[in-house]
Amino acid sequence: RVRHNFIHHTGGVGMGSMGVYMDDCFSGTEISGNIFYQVQRAAFLGGGRDHQVVNNIFVDCNHAVEIDGRGLDKSPVWHNQSDRTLRDRLHAMPQALYRERYPAIKDLDRYYGPPDGPAITGDAFMGVPPEHNVVERNVCVGKWLNIYWNAKADLQRIDHNWTGNDPGFMGWIGEESRPADFRLEPGSPAFAVGFENLPVERMGLQADTLRAGLPSEER
Known part of the structure; x- marks a missing residue:
């Protein structure tokens, strides 16, 4: 947040x-x-x-x-990111735990395939929008x-x-x-x-015990 x-x-x-x-x-x-x-x-x-x-x-x-x-771009720098990096990190997580805590992850099955397969790979993988x-x-x-x-x-x-x-x-x-x-x-x-x-009055620098002082408003 x-x-x-x-x-x-x-x-x-x-x-x-x-x-x-x-x-x-x-x-x-x-x-x-x-x-x-x-x-x-x-x-x-x-x-x-x-x-x-x-x-x-x-x-x-x-x-x-x-x-x-960018997750739909076919250029290697972007395609490899969504096809390899994101896929690998997704599969490295405890699937049941994460899918219960973050149900939006289930929507990615449309692009990567379900956890128990078959996986969507190669030319069939179109990226993630x-x-x-x-x-x-x-x-x-x-x-x-x-x-x-x-x-x-x-x-x-x-x-x-x-x-x-x-x-x-x-x-x-x-x-x-x-x-x-x-x-x-x-x-x-x-x-x-x-x-x-x-x-608005609470935004910006606030005086507290961890801050020695605040900048002068005249600066």
Whole structure:
């Protein structure tokens, strides 16, 4: 779970950087309740499945959410990853235990074959698509969604998101005379899609016994 973070002002040359990067078919992560402000590829789902991207705020990102299907690519670097690495690691786990605790694993039988065989290998193995990713109840100002490289929108659940110019932030980011305040006004249209306000006051560095001090706000 990646929750209640304020990730902002990241860039980088070339491909840039990612805010939260679910790399190389990593699956099953909840990304919720975060603020992404001016982030290159804020929530990046790199070929994985069963992620939940819910109740986040994205402002001026490029894009807010990206989903690719690298697990279907036939190039050796990607095909070997899904055909060998992921298959080997899946089979190395105690099957009965893991299939009971993580029932979504059973859905992979369609691509690899059931534990007791026959296995789907060779030319019959077509890769593993990104499926069942949930993108719901998010707020986005700016570039919203990019689904590409073999991924398909109809294999995801993307619903009840608010996208537009201003959802009613208490301190609008575009006004230099006012500090950025990502809390939403009570009448925000984002609440109509089920968005819930975030604990902004608890995000960022917090004073505790393990931290000698906090940076000055004047720096």
